[in-house]
Amino acid sequence: MTGTATRTVPRPGVRWLRRALRNPTLIAGAVIMLVVLALAVFSPTPYDPFAQDLDHGLDPPSPAHWFGTDQLGRDILSRVVAATGTDLRIAVLAAVVPFVVGLAVGLVSGYAGGWLDWIVGRVVDTFVAFPFYVLVIVVVFAAGTGERGIYVAYALVGWISYARVIRAKTRSLCRQGWVEAAYGGGLSHTRVVGRHLLPNVLPQAVVLLMTEILLIMVAVVTLGYLGLGVQPPTPDWGTMISDGQLFLTTKWWVSTLPGLAVVTTGVGLSLLGDGLADVWRLR
């Protein structure tokens, strides 16, 4: 029975890459997000996004202004591109703390079990019972509008979804013999969790991260729309959509084109998440 495994099997990294390159969902998501990311980082605005030109307010799309201009004569394309940086930055930054906290809480409570797990379970259930947006809006009101409020709100409530998923995954992994074998082999709990469990749950957490960034981005836009998010004149898709609402029937481009940017980014993130889940075989 020895020496039968002669066929060479490529390393998991190589296998992963091969599967990834054959997955159209992942490729499409990655391409969209690379473009969005490039726009956010390099911000190639054709005009100054803050420059007003009251003589050319609410101009329709034209060769000079591809996306038209808003009520203050600002170039909408430039503002959409500039807003990419704002909104994506906020979404990604706001997603970091919940990711780390939720992953840690989920791993520890799923691994430890017992009363700790019981408490985490009750806390999670309690938070889940509230409508998510209501919670976020309450925290933003309390912590102050703008970026800071959003970060605080997500740090407080965003970890719940990770904790839930990772806790369940960890619990099911703990029933596998290798977890017991690692601890039985003399490794510390910390090492069992860090070296053995973490890599096994990380893919799940990363897929969730993509969805969360998307949800946070939509929430930032929504808060902007409600006037609770990014404050003018900083360009933000939500504020732009809200600004154009008054002329939606006659000057469609003012709201619609920033809206399209939200939808495109959203589709990109969700394709990326789905593609990763496929490649990691999480479904």
Place this chain on the structure above:
Amino acid sequence: MTEPTARPDGYPGSPPARPAGPGASAGPTLGGLEVVEASVAFAGHRVVDRVSLAIRPGTILGLVGESGSGKTTLARAIVGSVALAGGSIRLDGSDLGRRRSSAERRAVQLVQQDPFASLNPLLTVGQVLDDLLREERLTSATEPGGRRPRLARQQRAADLLALVGLPSDALGRYPREFSGGQRQLIAIARALAVQPRVLVADEPTSSLDVSVQRTVLDVIAGLGRGMHLATLLISHDLSVVHAVCDEVAVMRDGVLLELAPAGRFFRHPGHPYSRALLEAVPRLPGR
């Protein structure tokens, strides 16, 4: 390269010369594993009821019983993953509690039934072994700092695989590349990596094809004896126990019904239930 005859330390020919361990009791030390009046209860129900048995170093005790007999629960209590409701488990005379130190956990190793769940899918065989070997603290003066250098660990990992009859190129491979029987051998190598004194094998061959069953049994029995381990082999299959064990214990409904030397047990089972078990096994005609 080391010379081919070199044996990794702690292996046949060099039985471990260890102190009796922290907190060695003053009582008569017989050595090996002793289970004294051990009970385990789940939800008030005793699934293991005052079971006592002892396994000397270098011998193999076969524990048989049907489903619900409590044999697996007893195994879990011995390795410390289930708490005792009463009694004690002793290693070389000293008590092994529920909360065990790293060294105490290493001393009692478990080989599990399901070879497909017993290896972390994301680590190579080499990484799994290295992970355990890094934890080892050597007392020998030749290795200051107590930690084995990386190359020595690699050599030791390869030696461990050789002991169970696997080629050293298996070190770079992932669990999914191995068959059930090979995985079980890897699990045995992993258990031996931490230089245990007790080996508990819970139905190690029952999910394997008959053709590899023999190999795995021979490896467990050969290394268990060769390394002077107290080995507990749990099986529902009496022919497995007959093939390798020195003594046989029979459990039913959490109670130990019979404990006898293998030779006597298979010829003259002492308990009617033991006899019923032996007679119920289908046998090949002409053998």
Place this chain on the structure above:
Amino acid sequence: MNTLGSLVVDDLRVSADVELVHGVSLTVAPGEAVGIVGESGSGKSLTLRAVMGLLPRGVHRSGGRVQVDGTAAMIFQDPLSFLDPLARVGRQVAEVCAAAGRTSPRAARVRALELLESVRLPDAADLARRYPHQLSGGQRQRVLLALALAQEPDLLLCDEPTTALDVTVQREVLDLLAQLRAERRLSILFVSHDLAVVTQVCERVVVLRGGRVVETGAALDVVTSPASDYTRSLVDAVLPLPVPAGGGDD
């Protein structure tokens, strides 16, 4: 001549992405019990499931002929996954009786009780009111057997029916199978990895390996003087177990 219960499998091929069973041929005569033995991956279970038309998703019959004369019913290694967890076992058996035709719901209930008694379930009336999870492994396998008998089969297909059972229970189920076979003139196709079990149940044995037939013959001949090296290695791998002294040999 009565051919009810006979089975002809001719050049059966079963494929998923690749072919898994490469042209297996076998026959079961009316009233005969034939065993299929092999290790995991030999295609023994796939062959049996192809006969019943119960191949797993993604696997299909890609060639050959299967001809069953009469009705076929099947029992499995893991009865729990073939029983409805939310229905009392008596009702489940009665439903199959009703579906098999000819009976009113009332008659079906009576018939169900008869069947549960016929598989030697003690206190069948009480047991019929229980749910599957309240039964032991051996009892569940008997219920599954009753479900199979409710279909009035001429051919009974058995997929490792005693593998998950304790030896003493296995002995009881095998004895029951032999009794039912005699009472009802059942033909049996019996799949197992255990050569000893197969030789107890069957007159003839088919040895499979890698989706191909290695050897076919009378059960006793195959285990005492195997024609192929592979069969010999299977026989040699069976660990011997002496019969205790002073016991009643059978």
